[in-house]
Amino acid sequence: MDFFDTNPFPQNDDEENHHFEPIAPINYITECATTLPIPDSFTLCGWVYVLSNEAMPGLYKIGMTTTDPESRAAEISHGTGVPLPYKVELAFFSNDPRSDEERIHEHLSSARINQSREFFRCSIEEINTAFIDVGLLERKSNVEALADNYQIITFDKPSKLNLRYLFEELRIEIFGNADAAAEGLIRLSALILKRQNIDGRSLVLHNGNAQMIVSELYQRYEKYLYRSQRNKNNQTYDSKQSGEF
Structure with a gap:
């Protein structure tokens, strides 16, 4: 085997027969944002929800x-013995x-x-504090709250990653192994991001846009x-003014 791969983009039969969609270019927005909304359509693997019911004041x-909170609330509201619908x-x-x-x-x-039941008697403020303590983020939060804990924030769906096609599409010529090149780029990007993060900045990726946001x-x-x-400054000014009289 040669010291360098003769083909830095090894290809298997599946890749040869697979059609990859063109890669959309990333639009870098130079202005640093101070606030951005989390897209309404964004989800992770599921939700932890808090429901109330007018028939049970003080209980949550x-x-x-793994679906969505409103659908779950509607589902259990139709259960036997539930006098009024649940509210998220x-x-x-x-x-x-x-x-x-x-x-x-x-x-x-x-x-x-x-x-044996999921009901709690406490204030909504106490519940919210508990979620904050365990590190969960409420869906009505903004992106800058995420930036307190994450250097990269993305709301895009994952796509099938093919390094050979990706580098070709980006017009980047690689001498050597593509995986090693990708790892080096990630490490370099991480170094740059960490320097930016010193000033409280994180990178947001969404819908083909890249933008920094202040946490x-x-x-x-x-x-x-x-x-x-x-x-x-005000105290200094007041002191100078007092000394004039």
């Missing part, structure tokens, strides 16, 4: 679903709905009225610095 049902109060993205549901139940175990925590920090500097 916390469960999970909160819904949280989840990559592992069953496990995340168990974590929330454990976190709120002292408020659970029956260990929510960093924006709060910048506002704090601005107010502190303004107060300091």
Whole structure:
């Protein structure tokens, strides 16, 4: 075997017979965003939801679903013994709905009225705090809240990755192994992203666009610095004015 692969893009029979769609170019938006909405259509593997019912004031049902919270609420509202329909109060993205549901139940175990049921007697604020503590994000949150914990945020659907086709489409000539080149590009991108992240910036990818966004925590920090500097300037000005009289 040669030191370098004679063909950096090894091809199997499946790849030869598979038709790959043209790769859409990425539009880089140079202006750094401070707020962006999470697309309404975006989902992970499922949801952990919080439901209320007017017939049961002060009680909240916390469960999970792999469909959508509204459909689940409608489903259990038609159950026997349910006098009024359930209302979705909160819904949280989840990559592992069953496990995340168990974590929330454990976190709120002292408020659970029956260990065999999913009902909890506590405030909606306490429930929301529990979800924050376990690291789940509510669907009405904005992208800048995600940027507090993630360097790359994408709302795009995954596609079949074929490095040979990808590099050819991007007009990048590779000498050597394509997998090694892709790994090097990822490592280089990670280095650049980490440098950007020092200033609270994360990369958002969606619908063919790439844009940096400032995290929510960093924006709060910048506002704090601005107010502190303004107060300091005001105090300096007041001191000078007092000295003139």
